[in-house]
Amino acid sequence: xxxxxxxxxxxxxxxxxxxxxxxxxxxxxxxxxxxxxxxxxxxxxxxxxxxxxxxxxxxxxxxxxxxxxxxxxxxxxxxxxxxxxxxxxxxxxxxxxxxxxxxxxxxxxxxxxxxxxxxxxxxxxxxxxxxxxxxxxxxxxxxxxxx
Amino acid sequence: xxxxxxxxxxxxxxxxxxxxxxxxxxxxxxxxxxxxxxxxxxxxxxxxxxxxxxxxxxxxxxxxxxxxxxxxxxxxxxxxxxxxxxxxxxxxxxxxxxxxxxxxxxxxxxxxxxxxxxxxxxxxxxxxxxxxxxxxx
Numbered sequence: 302x303x304x305x306x307x308x309x310x311x312x313x314x315x316x317x318x319x320x321x322x323x324x325x326x327x328x329x330x331x332x333x334x335x336x337x338x339x340x341x342x343x344x345x346x347x348x349x350x351x352x353x354x355x356x357x358x359x360x361x362x363x364x365x366x367x368x369x370x371x372x373x374x375x376x377x378x379x380x381x382x383x384x385x386x387x388x389x390x391x392x393x394x395x396x397x398x399x400x401x402x403x404x405x406x407x408x409x410x411x412x413x414x415x416x417x418x419x420x421x422x423x424x425x426x427x428x429x430x431x432x433x434x435x436x437x438x439x440x441x442x443x444x445x446x447x448x
Numbered sequence: 449x450x451x452x453x454x455x456x457x458x459x460x461x462x463x464x465x466x467x468x469x470x471x472x473x474x475x476x477x478x479x480x481x482x483x484x485x486x487x488x489x490x491x492x493x494x495x496x497x498x499x500x501x502x503x504x505x506x507x508x509x510x511x512x513x514x515x516x517x518x519x520x521x522x523x524x525x526x527x528x529x530x531x532x533x534x535x536x537x538x539x540x541x542x543x544x545x546x547x548x549x550x551x552x553x554x555x556x557x558x559x560x561x562x563x564x565x566x567x568x569x570x571x572x573x574x575x576x577x578x579x580x581x582x583x584x585x
Contacts, residue, residue, distance in 0.1 A: 323573075330581055331465045334574045338472050341570055345563070371562030386562070427566075 305444035308351050309425065315344040316426025348428060349374045355432055360443040362418065362433045366425075373428060388413075389422055389429050412440075462582045463493070469571055469578075470495040476567055478559025480538070485509050487548025500554070509542045509552040530568065532561075541565065543572055546579035 322340040325333050348366050355364035356376020365382070366374040370390030372382055396411045411422040414436060421440055423430045434440060466484065473482040474495045481496040489510040491502040517528040533540040541553045541564060551572065555564055 323570075330574070330577050331461050334465050334469065334578060337570075337574055338469065341567075342472070345566075366562075368562045368566040371565055372560045373562035373566055374560065 303445035305355075308354075309423065312344070312347055312351065312425045312430075315340075315347050316428075319344045320426065344426070345373075348425070348430070352376050352430070355444065358443055358446070360434055360438040362435065364430070364432050367429045367431065368427060385420075385431065385433075388420070389431055392422060393424070393429060462578050465578060466493050466575070466582070467495065469575060473553060473567055473571065476555075476559070476564055478538070478556045479553055479564060480556060481505065481552075481554040483509075483552045483554075484545070485542075485550045485552055492549070505552060505554065509540070509550055512540070513542045513544070513550060530565070532565070539564070541568055543568055545572065546576050547583055549579055551575060 319337070319340040322333075322337045325336065352364045352366055352374045353376055355361055364376040365372060365385065367386050367389045370386045372386055375382065392411050392413060393408065397408050400406065400408050408424050410424065413420045413422075417436055418433055419436050419438075419440070420431055420433045423432075432440065432444070434443065470482040470484070470493055473479055474497070480498070481494065481500050483491050483495075483502070483505055484493040485506040486492050487510070489503075489507040491506045494502055494505075512533060513528070513531050516531040520526065520528045528544070530541060530543045533542075536557075538554065538556045539559060539561065541555070543551045545551050551568065553564060553568060
């Protein structure tokens with residue numbers, strides 16, 4: 302399995318573990334609260350680490366993670382961070398409707414290619430991971446070159 | 449013979465967990481204060497980076513949230529789940545917890561709004577449970 306795929310699998314595992322900790326029913330609310338907090342921190346820290354690593358890969362312009370269209374983690378200060386978030390949210394909504402109509406299953410990724418640049422949006426648990434690069438970059442090979 | 453086993457003071461532990469939750473919120477980039485405010489606008493729990501006027505935080509959070517909630521009612525939006533005040537130097541986010549208690553976060557301008565909002569939204573359900581236990585014991 303390639304580097305980036307391994308990272309995504311690990312993030313999905315952490316997202317699932319957090320989701321499980323949320324569904325825990327226990328009479329000891331303090332333990333449940335603490336476990337949820339730790340699992341959430343583990344997941345979010347892993348997201349931030351991946352965003353930082355991806356942002357440093359040659360050929361990648363920026364990497365950011367969003368929740369409900371609002372910035373949650375970023376590799377560097379982006380010029381139009383809010384516009385980027387709004388685009389992510391709108392694209393995800395349209396893609397989810399399309400996916401439902403066509404019976405594609407749960408949304409995994411969206412790629413928007415412009416004349417100059419492109420953006421890949423990947424769904425990870427409750428978040429969207431966004432990676433932007435110049436149009437001519439082969440994202441799959443750029444992301445998998447990282448070791 | 450006296451036992452060295454003492455019953456757990458649940459009220460104290462729940463209060464400790466509330467403080468731990470506030471400390472966790474304070475660890476987010478750009479967050480400068482996290483507070484629990486009661487229905488009278490008094491701060492019951494607080495974690496802060498530097499000296500802040502707790503009375504002013506408590507009162508303003510309740511006033512702003514009350515005004516936003518009334519505005520939401522006027523336009524048929526029913527209950528208000530969160531109020532975000534965007535200011536020149538930062539944000540104030542407030543969310544109802546239980547029985548008139550509110551969770552308020554004060555951040556600097558460079559805080560990642562999505563991160564702060566995500567943590568707030570994820571924290572509220574467990575805070576609600578902690579408060580209902582806290583208030584009933």
